[in-house]
Amino acid sequence: MVKRLGLAIASVAASAGLVLGTAGTAEASWWVPRSHHPTTTACGDAGRAGAAQGLWSPIFFCDQIAPGVVELRVRYN
Numbered sequence: 001m002v003k004r005l006g007l008a009i010a011s012v013a014a015s016a017g018l019v020l021g022t023a024g025t026a027e028a029s030w031w032v033p034r035s036h037h038p039t040t041t042a043c044g045d046a047g048r049a050g051a052a053q054g055l056w057s058p059i060f061f062c063d064q065i066a067p068g069v070v071e072l073r074v075r076y077n
Contacts, residue, residue: 031073037062043070050074 034056037043043062051058056074063071 030075031061032076034060034072034074036065037070037072038068040064040070043072047072047074 034050035043035046037046040062047060047062050056051060054077056076060072060074063073065071
């Protein structure tokens with residue numbers, strides 16, 4: 001009985017982990033790396049310019065991936 005209960009709990013935990021893991025992956029796929037810039041200011045300017053031209057949605061973010069390297073990630077319309 002205890003062994004069955006343990007297996008049931010482990011199964012539920014594994015299923016929950018799988019569902020949560022795939023949810024994060026699916027959300028991450030919305031963000032597409034677009035370009036790299038030397039500063040966050042330059043990245044933000046590029047993000048706003050592309051959104052104003054309708055190249056991608058106005059939702060974007062800049063992520064510093066290394067010293068002096070800022071990556072622009074966008075969501076396409």
